[in-house]
Amino acid sequence: MLAPPGQGEINSDTVSDVDSSPVPKGNIKHLLLDIRKVWKSDLKEAQSEIWKLCKKLTVVETKDQTWEK
Numbered sequence: 001m002l003a004p005p006g007q008g009e010i011n012s013d014t015v016s017d018v019d020s021s022p023v024p025k026g027n028i029k030h031l032l033l034d035i036r037k038v039w040k041s042d043l044k045e046a047q048s049e050i051w052k053l054c055k056k057l058t059v060v061e062t063k064d065q066t067w068e069k
Contacts, residue, residue: 031056
């Protein structure tokens with residue numbers, strides 16, 4: 001489950017990084033832009049790349065509570 005609109009922030013301290021690449025800082029919009037770039041490049045490759053990017057969103061902290069996937 002993702003945070004309500006406007007409240008989601010990627011927190012590099014709490015996100016477990018599957019492939020040990022740097023976790024993007026900022027909001028979900030940046031992640032969606034990354035997904036769009038990958039999607040346009042190669043459809044077969046895109047599925048695995050998008051999966052890797054989405055795994056970085058397993059935990060999103062908000063002011064009140066933590067939302068988990």
